[in-house]
Amino acid sequence: MEAAGPTSSPRLPADDATGRRPRAASILDVAAAAGVSYQTVSRVINDHPSVRPTTRELVLAAIEELGFRPNRAARVLRGAPARLVTVLTSNTSLYGYQAALQGIEEAARAAGFAVGVRVVDSALQQQVTAAVKRAIEPGGSLIVIAHDQTGAMALEAVPPGIPMAAMIETPAVDPGPERPWVWLDDKKAAAEATRYLLSLGHRTVHYLAIPSSTQTSQRQAGWRQALEEAGAPVPAPVQCGWTPRSGYQTGQGLAADPEVTAVLCGNDDLALGVMRALHAAGLSIPGDVSVVGFDDTPVSEFLTPPLTTVRLDFAGLGRSCFALLLALIEQKEARPPHTRRPEPELVIRESSGPPSLPRGSGMTRAAAT
Amino acid sequence: MEAAGPTSSPRLPADDATGRRPRAASILDVAAAAGVSYQTVSRVINDHPSVRPTTRELVLAAIEELGFRPNRAARVLRGAPARLVTVLTSNTSLYGYQAALQGIEEAARAAGFAVGVRVVDSALQQQVTAAVKRAIEPGGSLIVIAHDQTGAMALEAVPPGIPMAAMIETPAVDPGPERPWVWLDDKKAAAEATRYLLSLGHRTVHYLAIPSSTQTSQRQAGWRQALEEAGAPVPAPVQCGWTPRSGYQTGQGLAADPEVTAVLCGNDDLALGVMRALHAAGLSIPGDVSVVGFDDTPVSEFLTPPLTTVRLDFAGLGRSCFALLLALIEQKEARPPHTRRPEPELVIRESSGPPSLPRGSGMTRAAAT
């Protein structure tokens, strides 16, 4: 690390004798070196068919020697697509967002696209609109992560005509293939998780909601539907934030309510906070209360107890989303590829189990009816 | 979400009647609308002093009306700095990297810079060098996150002359202010955490190392130094990966070794895995083994038990790093601002406590001298 090595000069913009950064080699420099016209060089770097093989070799050698790389700005100025995707998101640290970004980056890199990130953190439509406008570059494209209110507003604010795809919350009705939108079907998954908890013998399941761009998310709708189909009582869903702290605060309330024996949390961070609060209140998991999360973050498997959760492949969704965008840009068939949607999957671990009624009776404390 | 709203057309690149995207307004359009020359418009958007106030108003009105925004590509082509920073990193999901990226993004956004992300995932110098070359845009700048081998290779591969700053591992000796490098001094923090554990009465502290770009990281050196100064035995450090799984696997070995009563982990994810393994082996934390991590990730406070850890402000470091880069680019005084380094801080929670010798004697099993 501390070896001075070959790069011993301080990294300052001005570098050579003239005090100017040495201009990068251009197509003209290559042309001169190869003894051809600049247009021939252009043809070579664009794989135009009618270049004599010997000429091509000549040019390629010159390119190699001069370390030539085409100037992206010039291409874009000329009207070429910039092979750039800017990700619009309200957050970069929450698991779902971060994993989505990772998936997009992977796919974009594989396709030779540059990736930009622009965080939009306002809740005011006007400011969001302005931020979206700033994010639009000539020749560029957009992916909007619209898992929340701000994201949905950003999606709304994207003007027509610019290549775009979006990751959205599960919609109530399929918007149809002409909308460049992808999502994970978490309604089904929420229902499955709820049915699973009911099947363990719980009388009902309480739901902790993460913020949503809609009044009631499909995640919540799936939960409700499963309860109703089973004839179980439907408790009021509890509105929470995204963070473990939010789950912790909510969990303190749940701990005091002996009716609560099973909790479905809108994400794993909430579940983590809930488990902490329950544990601190002297309740055992899953002995007294079962806790199920959403996401399957990398840590969930190693919590105490390991968390039962619905795995959501946000990285895969990000890759799909980019694939959709790419198809749109390249317009192969004018029909979006309708990429496979990664299926959510319930991962059963140790934070869920049969109830021991009345709660608290089990191994922890004496019953109190 | 599903409201068709004002944007009812499918988002396809071709949009208006001609099938071409409508060209964005240029400086010439604005000039025509305002009845001045294009150069005057250029002067207005660049805050050139000698424009008559009335003229300026005229131009600004035209800009507003046409929704004009200067074409970045054209400016860059002309030689202007692109106000673009590309973050080179080997990872986007690990906490330290992700928090650093977040900090950089915040600072960059505040300064009106666009942010690019480029993941370099090879361990081969040649491939890393090629990736770095590809990441360099005329007029652009670079931030290298060099917390690991790949990052250090990338840093090495950045040619002189392009504006760059880097986040590095704590160096053994201060490289001096002319290196545009920032870091968190985790040597001191590691020593502090180690002394803290010794002060609780532990005979020694075991260290689980995350991968490093150097043979022995300063984090590890701080641990060793604290042990030596206290005259405590120095166990062989255990090389681990980054993930909870890696910590879990290592933790299984530690659980079997009755000598181990205090473990210092290179990051919180390792600590999490270790705690899981110890717990699974029937050991109590901190009763049998104390566990201390590094990072203070958002979940650490809510683990069972809450994790004692060294808080590292990667987001703050990212902001500092960008500030350094910006100073370099703007060359105010040719002296880097020597931004304040966020200080690591030991956060004592419940995963650490006095030992109960011999291990397992305390409340868990019978003593055996």
Place this chain on the structure above:
DNA sequence: CGCCTTGATGTGAACGTTCACAATCCTGGC
């Protein structure tokens, strides 16, 4: 009153690339 300075504005050129079109070179058929 005319010269010089200063402020305000306009014109030409250049950044690096690709498109449209023109020019040149072959190759083969007759």
Place this chain on the structure above:
DNA sequence: GCCAGGATTGTGAACGTTCACATCAAGGCG
């Protein structure tokens, strides 16, 4: 040996911006 016609190569222009320089009006000053 000549010419059609494809293959190959070259020239001019344009993308949107800013720098360098020219122009023009107005004002200060001797």
